[in-house]
Amino acid sequence: AQTVTQSQPEMSVQEAETVTLSCTYDTSENNYYLFWYKQPPSRQMILVIRQEAYKQQNATENRFSVNFQKAAKSFSLKISDSQLGDTAMYFCAFLGGSQGNLIFGKGTKLSVKP
Amino acid sequence: DSGVTQTPKHLITATGQRVTLRCSPRSGDLSVYWYQQSLDQGLQFLIQYYNGEERAKGNILERFSAQQFPDLHSELNLSSLELGDSALYFCASSVDWGYEQYFGPGTRLTVT
Numbered sequence: 088a089q090t091v092t093q094s095q096p097e098m099s100v101q102e103a104e105t106v107t108l109s110c111t112y113d114t115s116e117n118n119y120y121l122f123w124y125k126q127p128p129s130r131q132m133i134l135v136i137r138q139e140a141y142k143q144q145n146a147t148e149n150r151f152s153v154n155f156q157k158a159a160k161s162f163s164l165k166i167s168d169s170q171l172g173d174t175a176m177y178f179c180a181f182l183g184g185s186q187g188n189l190i191f192g193k194g195t196k197l198s199v200k201p
Numbered sequence: 202d203s204g205v206t207q208t209p210k211h212l213i214t215a216t217g218q219r220v221t222l223r224c225s226p227r228s229g230d231l232s233v234y235w236y237q238q239s240l241d242q243g244l245q246f247l248i249q250y251y252n253g254e255e256r257a258k259g260n261i262l263e264r265f266s267a268q269q270f271p272d273l274h275s276e277l278n279l280s281s282l283e284l285g286d287s288a289l290y291f292c293a294s295s296v297d298w299g300y301e302q303y304f305g306p307g308t309r310l311t312v313t
Contacts, residue, residue: 130309131306131307132291132304134304178244182298182299186256186257187232187234187251187256187257187297188249188259189302191244
C-alpha cells in the first residue's frame with residue numbers, strides 16, 4: 088500500500104524568505120503522480136503543483152517549485168518570496184496504482200510572519 | 202474558484218438522522234471523488250465515480266452510499282449518523298485518472 092509522510096507538522100517563515108516543506112512516499116508503482124495542495128483557513132483545497140513520476144524535470148509554478156527525487160522517494164515543495172497569503176496547511180498527495188484516488192500526508196502547517 | 206460546487210456549505214443534524222450532500226463537477230470532468238476530512242483521520246478517500254459508474258471504494262462505511270447521475274452530478278448519502286461522522290466532506294473532480302483533481306469548497310457536517 089502506498090503511504091505519504093510529512094515529517095514537519097508545523098513550520099514558520101519570515102515574509103519574503105524561502106521555505107521548503109518535506110514529503111516522502113512509499114510505493115512499488117512505477118507510474119504515478121505527486122501533488123501539493125494548499126488549505127488556507129477558509130478550508131478550500133487548492134492545487135499548488137503537480138509532478139509526473141516519469142518526468143525528470145522538476146515542476147515549477149511561479150514562486151512554487153518541487154525537488155523530486157524518485158530514487159529517494161522524496162518530493163519537497165519550495166516556496167520562494169513567501170507571502171502572508173501563503174499561510175496555510177500544505178498537503179502532499181500521491182496518485183498511482185489502479186485506483187484514481189489521492190493519498191494524502193497529514194499536512195504541514197505553514198505560518199508566514201510579517 | 203475551482204469550478205466544483207457543493208451544497209450545502211454547512212449542515213447540523215442529530216444522531217441517527219440521514220443527510221444528502223450534493224456535488225457538481227467541473228464542466229467536462231467525468232470523475233467525481235468524495236473525501237472526508239476529520240481532525241483525527243486526516244483526509245480520507247471515500248468513493249469514486251466515473252461517468253456514472255462506481256470505480257473505486259475507499260474507507261467508506263456501510264451507512265454511507267453515493268451515486269453519480271446522468272448529468273454527472275453526484276450525491277453522498279450519510280445515514281444513521283453518529284457523532285464521529287462530524288467532518289468536512291469534500292467532492293473533487295477530474296477529467297480522468299492521472300489528471301489534477303479539483304476540490305469543491307466542502308460541506309461541513311456537524312452531528313449533535
